[in-house]
Amino acid sequence: MPTTTIDGHRIQVDPEGFMTDPAEWSEPLAEALAAQIGLTLTDEHWKAIRFARQDFADQGESPTLRRASVVGGLPTKSLFALFPQKPAKKLAYVAGLPKPRGCV
């Protein structure tokens, strides 16, 4: 597994840059990861990130958009506004979780 340094944090990532060890994540790191993809985190972002972290802890998987809306109560439309174009992926990226499984 490659490692990389983002804003002084040394982390393990997969070839596409998703963190592979959720334990290496921290809130300041999330800010740095968000900056990497051009986002500034607001309270709304944090609500989504906290849901994703908790859901991953429960399920062992990064949530899909449907899961975020059905289980997390986060409307799909607003996730698109918060994490433009690829919300499920960008959310997982910032939350320090693996790339959502591209359902086969």
Added chain:
Amino acid sequence: MPKLLVLGAGTAGTMVANKLRRRLDRREWQVAVVDRDDAHHYRPGYLFVPFGTYRAEDVVRSRHHFLADGVDLVLGEIDRVDADGDEVLLADGRRLAYDYLVIATGAVTRPDQTPGLLGREWRRSIFDFYTLDGAVALGEALAGFDGGRLVVHVTEMPITCPVAPLEMTFLLDAWLRTRGIRDLVDLVYVTPLDGAFTRPVASAHLGGMLEDRGIALEADFAVERVDPERKALVSYDEREVPFDLLVTVPLMTGAGFVGRSGLGDELDYVRVDPHTLLSVDHDNLFAIGDACDIPASKAGSVAHFAVEVFVDNFVQHVRGLAMTGSFDGHANCFVESGDDKALLIDFNYDTEPLPGKYPLPVLGPLSLLKETRANHLGKLAFRHVYWNVLLPGRRVPLPASMSMAGKHAPHEDQHEPQEA
């Protein structure tokens, strides 16, 4: 007498019942299967119905015909499973007790879940081909289609047979060419994925095939609604794809009773261990085929390979032994590409579809990730194999676990790193 109850007499349920009937002592075990009707559909055949290759009658047979002696078929609509009380409730009020339950009720399309889809354009300019009615209606619409924007669309993953919409696209392209009207048509493939398919090597390959055929790819498209006035798909980020004729795969979910019974995830797929298919909540309940939440393709081939592993495990489990088999997510799909050719892909939980030969390394005779006529003939021959070998539960000489023999993995550095 212990009773095994199987819910659903489709691809997976029929194989499970037939194979376990043979393995479980008749003096000891009762085996029953529940389905709502007596019409077994060969669903892969739907793909060919709009083009007249198969007629509706070619893809439907009586379920009774395929169930072994000693398996009872109960006809009725399943309303709920009471997993704590070990009972299944039917909509007409009947109650069926069980000792062991196998849920094999598959997945269904839910066009009602996308606003506007069932509006006035449904079955006028909007069709699905995951139901037999839909495939027949699409055939009628195609007969009257003489040009314009033809859009093939996937609403959301996962779907049953994730290659089927691509196959439909390739077949439409070939069909338009034979009719001499390909130039009058803008053919567009719209997907929520970031490319033509889920896994990188196959996605690049299949994406290249779209490009070669002049088919536009609209990726990362999460549909919010259909606008019937303007005849357009509208995404959450407000992109629009207009159409004259839309062939869509609506949202798919497991059977509604799974959710009502508290056994499902957010899409009503039964939560199971991906290697043993045993429910994560109940020790006498399994789910197999499209109905379960394993991260494998929802395909008949996956159901078949999973059944092979499951049957031995089940026998161990009911004897109180540890289950020694482990399903690897093996999938093996023919991909029709038009002009009487097809590709074959072979993959599992961990390994993506790669080029090579199948089932014998080097010899094949089938080629992986390559368009050949032999693969197309294999696909057509499969209907016969399905009715006569697979469903009755006869042995198919293919290993249940995926093999790496004969496959070439492209070098790691050929993977394009994607933007997050």
